Every structure is written in C-alpha cells, then in structure tokens.
Amino acid sequence: MKSLIAGGIVISMDPAVGDLPRGDVLIEEGVITQVDERIDAPDAEVIDAGGQIVMPGFVDNHRHSWQSAYRGVGADWTFPEWALAMHGTVKPHYTPEDVHVATLLGRLEALHSGITTMLDWYHVAQGPEHEDAAIAALREAPGRSIFCLGAGWADHRPVDDDIRRVHAALADTTADRSGLLTMAWGLRGVEDTSVDIVAGEVMLADELGLRTSLHIVSDGTTRPVAELHEHGLLRNTTTFVHANGIGDDELQMLADAGSSISISPDVELKMGFGAPMTGRALAAGLRPTLSIDVVPSVAGDMFSAMRAAFAAQRGLDGGLRARDLLAFATIDAARSCGLDARTGSITPGKDADIIIVRTDDPTIFPVTDPVGSLVSAGHPGLVDTVLVAGRVVKRDGALVGVGLPALQSRLIASRDRIAAAAGVRLDGTWRPQPPRT
Structure with missing residues (x-):
C-alpha cells in the first residue's frame, strides 16, 4: 500500500x-x-x-494518563496537594474499568493533539488486573505507546514479579503484531526506597533489556544523581523526569552516562518544583526532552509544553530558538525512548x-x-x-473510527463514582489539605 x-x-x-x-x-x-x-x-x-x-508527530515521554478523568481540577494545586489528591484520595478507589477508560481517553487525547508516541508512566499500582486494563487501553488506541510500569506512590513492595509478568505479556507478538506497544520500567528513586532496592531494579532492567524512567527533584540538600553515580547505577537507557534542583556536576554525570532528561515545564513552574532545567541541561551537554505529566493541572498538548519551556528559558537568559523546542518534542524525545531509528x-x-x-x-x-x-x-x-x-x-x-460520546460518558461515570467513594467535591472547590510539617 x-x-x-x-x-x-x-x-x-x-x-x-x-x-x-x-x-x-x-x-x-x-x-x-x-x-x-x-x-x-x-x-x-x-x-x-x-x-x-x-x-x-510529537513524542511525549512522560504522562500519567490514569488521571485523565480529573482534568483541570488541580489547576491551583501545589505538588503536595496533587500528591494527596491523586495518590492519597482518589487512587485507592480506582477499579480496572476506571484505569481502562482514563488511559484510553488520555491516549486518544494525545493522538488528537498530534502526539504519535506517548510513554504512559503508570503508577496506579492496585494489582495485575489494573495493569492489564491499562495495557488493553493502550492496545486499543491506535498510537505508538510505551507502557512504563512503576510502583505506586510511596510503595515499597517488591515489583520484580509484576515486571516479569508484563514483560512476558508484551513480548508475546501473537497479542500485538503491530509493534506499536512496548514496555519500560518506572524506577523508584533512592529517596523513595533503599539504594539496594534501586540497584536490584536497575540490574533486572538490564537483564530484560528495558529502558527506564525515574522521577527526581532536589531542594539542594539532596544529591540523588550523585548517589546513583556512586553506586554505578546511571545508564544511557534511563530518562530522569524533572531533575529540578540537581547540581551542575550531577547534570554532567547524566551527560557522561548518556542519560536523558524529561522536562514538564507547566507542572514544574506551577507546582513549585522550580525553574525548568532546559538551559542548564543544554549547558551540560544534555538534549532536553518535553513531556506533559498530569492533566489535572496542565494542558495535555505539546504545543503548550513547548511554549512554557520556551518562555521560561528565554525569561532566564534569552537562550533557545524555536527549532530547539521542536527538536525537544520530536527527535530528542524519540531518542530518549530508544525509538529514534523508527520515529x-x-x-x-x-x-x-x-x-x-x-x-x-x-x-x-x-x-x-x-x-x-x-x-x-x-x-x-x-x-x-x-x-x-x-x-x-x-x-x-477528527479521530478515525472512535466513538467518543460513549467513551466520554464512561469517563464521566468513572469520575463521579470515584469522587463519591472518596468523598470529594466536583464543584471547583476541592483543595486537598496536606498535613503541616
């Protein structure tokens, strides 16, 4: 043809x-x-x-699509408020059906806005049935997708069996001959668990040939990249998400290892992570990439992410050109996913x-x-x-062959059921109150 x-x-x-x-x-x-x-x-x-x-097509290498039902409700939230709302309040009430419809509509939204490749950073972590529901949704959506299986928020249980199970399922080409759905591993950081557990996860990822993704942010008193470097755990197959606040020497460690950085500029600026690391990453020899992160707080399209990153960096030092942003959102992001030979x-x-x-x-x-x-x-x-x-x-x-009204009705029903079970309001006044520290 x-x-x-x-x-x-x-x-x-x-x-x-x-x-x-x-x-x-x-x-x-x-x-x-x-x-x-x-x-x-x-x-x-x-x-x-x-x-x-x-x-x-754009490449989004970090999005939590299971949160799609709560679009816009967190526009005013800080990071602790988002964590309490999404992970502490609504997530425990998610059924596999909730995961499926949110993931499917989240992936279709990305396709609709021109994102042909998307890494879905999954951390609902309620059990195998939930994982399978997310995988089924990504198979159903006609995009190039990466299912990045991660442990839940503050989840310290072993995940090796989950990783091996999903890896075997996605390696079975009889289930998906298109080759459009692949897998990555969402690692836990040294601040979330012990360095020994992180080392075990990195070794298993090496064994299975999986690329990895890892969230890190530093307030200047922690050195998460240096700790990984000290234990020989940096890889050219790992994408570090956000990375706000890490030291210049840590950026150089990432560059020397061939790792990549995924910047979610809207989330980072609005939730209090600090300035996006775009310019500092470039100065260290890293090619930044762009991602959306969470639609309860920000828009789900790459045009918005490019503009936010562009404006933030130009406001800091006048650097960057428009073509840089387009590269971050296409070929550089494809490279971070190990897909630059294909897309x-x-x-x-x-x-x-x-x-x-x-x-x-x-x-x-x-x-x-x-x-x-x-x-x-x-x-x-x-x-x-x-x-x-x-x-x-x-x-x-218009998306081809997609019955949007029926899917949208399912998502609304999912949102309303979870909200009722969690006891949260959907009238625009929901503001989670994290405990004072």
Missing part, C-alpha cells in the same frame, strides 16, 4: 533531509521511502497537504509517524516562518491529520 502526502511545507527535523517549502512524502507499507520537492507516484493514495505544515523525524526508512497542521486558521495565519509559527502559535485545533506507521488515525480534524 502506498500513500503520498503531497504539496505540504515539510519540516523534517532531519538535517540530511532539511525543510521543503513545497514537498511530498511517499509512504510504502507504513514506512517513509522518499521525501522530495515532487514525487511521481501515480499508484499512491494522495493525501492533499497543500500549503499545510507536514512534520513528525521522531521525516526520514526515509523510518515509520510514517506524521502530522499535518493547518496554516489557514486565523490563529496561525499567515505562516511566514513555519517553525516559529508552530512553537509560538500552534495548538491542537490546527492538527488536521495524524498518521501512525502510515495509518491515518485522524482525518479532517
């Missing part, structure tokens, strides 16, 4: 391909085979992108994970500088078409 994306403004994010003011992209069996100013392919199905921006740029030989962005909408028109326009004025409403491995999953601004 051949498809030809024709006549678009191609932003490839591949220096060898470059940008094309008017270009075509040929796709065969889901793989990009040619990118050129004009391609003659009379037997291909034509996707008319005339005058629109054609670019790689993250419009490159012959890679899977066709591509989005087409409208340029005629008044909110972005006229598009004089396509990259600048995407970063400064882009929004999900402009995403007209989304392809994942060559399959069109969004067309003319």
Whole structure:
C-alpha cells in the first residue's frame, strides 16, 4: 500500500533531509521511502497537504494518563496537594474499568493533539488486573505507546514479579503484531526506597533489556544523581523526569552516562518544583526532552509544553530558538525512548509517524516562518491529520473510527463514582489539605 502526502511545507527535523517549502512524502507499507520537492507516484493514495505544515508527530515521554478523568481540577494545586489528591484520595478507589477508560481517553487525547508516541508512566499500582486494563487501553488506541510500569506512590513492595509478568505479556507478538506497544520500567528513586532496592531494579532492567524512567527533584540538600553515580547505577537507557534542583556536576554525570532528561515545564513552574532545567541541561551537554505529566493541572498538548519551556528559558537568559523546542518534542524525545531509528523525524526508512497542521486558521495565519509559527502559535485545533506507521488515525480534524460520546460518558461515570467513594467535591472547590510539617 502506498500513500503520498503531497504539496505540504515539510519540516523534517532531519538535517540530511532539511525543510521543503513545497514537498511530498511517499509512504510504502507504513514506512517513509522518499521525501522530495515532487514525487511521481501515480499508484499512491494522495493525501492533499497543500500549503499545510507536514512534520513528525510529537513524542511525549512522560504522562500519567490514569488521571485523565480529573482534568483541570488541580489547576491551583501545589505538588503536595496533587500528591494527596491523586495518590492519597482518589487512587485507592480506582477499579480496572476506571484505569481502562482514563488511559484510553488520555491516549486518544494525545493522538488528537498530534502526539504519535506517548510513554504512559503508570503508577496506579492496585494489582495485575489494573495493569492489564491499562495495557488493553493502550492496545486499543491506535498510537505508538510505551507502557512504563512503576510502583505506586510511596510503595515499597517488591515489583520484580509484576515486571516479569508484563514483560512476558508484551513480548508475546501473537497479542500485538503491530509493534506499536512496548514496555519500560518506572524506577523508584533512592529517596523513595533503599539504594539496594534501586540497584536490584536497575540490574533486572538490564537483564530484560528495558529502558527506564525515574522521577527526581532536589531542594539542594539532596544529591540523588550523585548517589546513583556512586553506586554505578546511571545508564544511557534511563530518562530522569524533572531533575529540578540537581547540581551542575550531577547534570554532567547524566551527560557522561548518556542519560536523558524529561522536562514538564507547566507542572514544574506551577507546582513549585522550580525553574525548568532546559538551559542548564543544554549547558551540560544534555538534549532536553518535553513531556506533559498530569492533566489535572496542565494542558495535555505539546504545543503548550513547548511554549512554557520556551518562555521560561528565554525569561532566564534569552537562550533557545524555536527549532530547539521542536527538536525537544520530536527527535530528542524519540531518542530518549530508544525509538529514534523508527520515529521522531521525516526520514526515509523510518515509520510514517506524521502530522499535518493547518496554516489557514486565523490563529496561525499567515505562516511566514513555519517553525516559529508552530512553537509560538500552534495548538491542537490546527492538527488536521495524524498518521501512525502510515495509518491515518485522524482525518479532517477528527479521530478515525472512535466513538467518543460513549467513551466520554464512561469517563464521566468513572469520575463521579470515584469522587463519591472518596468523598470529594466536583464543584471547583476541592483543595486537598496536606498535613503541616
């Protein structure tokens, strides 16, 4: 099967391909085979992108989609308030059905906004049935997804059996021949458990060939990266989420190890983590990546994340250019997931994970500088078409083959049931009260 994306403004994010003011992209069996100013392919199905921006799909390498039912309720929350609300109050009442519908709609939301690859950082941790419900949802959504299985908040139990079980299930290609769903491990940090437990988890991840992700933040009195470094636990397969407050020497340790950093700028600025580490990471030789984190507190699209990171860093030192942000959200994030050979740029030989962005909408028109326009004025409403491995999953601004009303009704029912069981209000006045320390 051949498809030809024709006549678009191609932003490839591949220096060898470059940008094309008017270009075509040929796709065969889901793989990009040619990118050129004009391609003659009379037997291909034509996707008319005339005058629109054609670019790689976004890559979100850190999102907790199980919280999708509570969108917006935490806009005013600090981090301790969020932790008490999501982990201490509502999470104990989640059933597998709640996990399934929240994960499915969270993944569809990401696809709708142009995120073709998403790492779902799962830490509901209620049992195997909940894990399987999240996996089923990610399989049902037609995106490229990574199920990142993590222990629950302040959960100190062994998780090796869970990891081995899910790893075996996802390695069974009879269940998923598309190759679009893979696995990672959400490690616990040394501040959450003992260094011996972290060492055991890292060793098992090495044994199973799993990439890992780890949340870290420092107030300046702790040195979580240095402790991992001291025990030989830094890997080039680990993404460190947030990393606010760690020392410059710790950033250098990450760079030397080949690790990556995932910045969630909106959450970090609003919840009190401190300034995003974008500029400091670059100074240490790290390529930052961008992620959404939690939609109870922030928007779920990469356009918003790019703008927040851009504005924060420019406000600090005037650094960064618009293309940097686009790279953080595409090829750099794909590399952090170990998927840069398959996605993250419009490159012959890679899977066709591509989005087409409208340029005629008044909110972005006229598009004089396509990259600048995407970063400064882009929004999900402009995403007209989304392809994942060559399959069109969004067309003319609407997801293909998705019964949204029924799913939305399920999510509302889930939200309301959990809220009633947890005794929380849904009238805009819910503000968790963490204990004073």
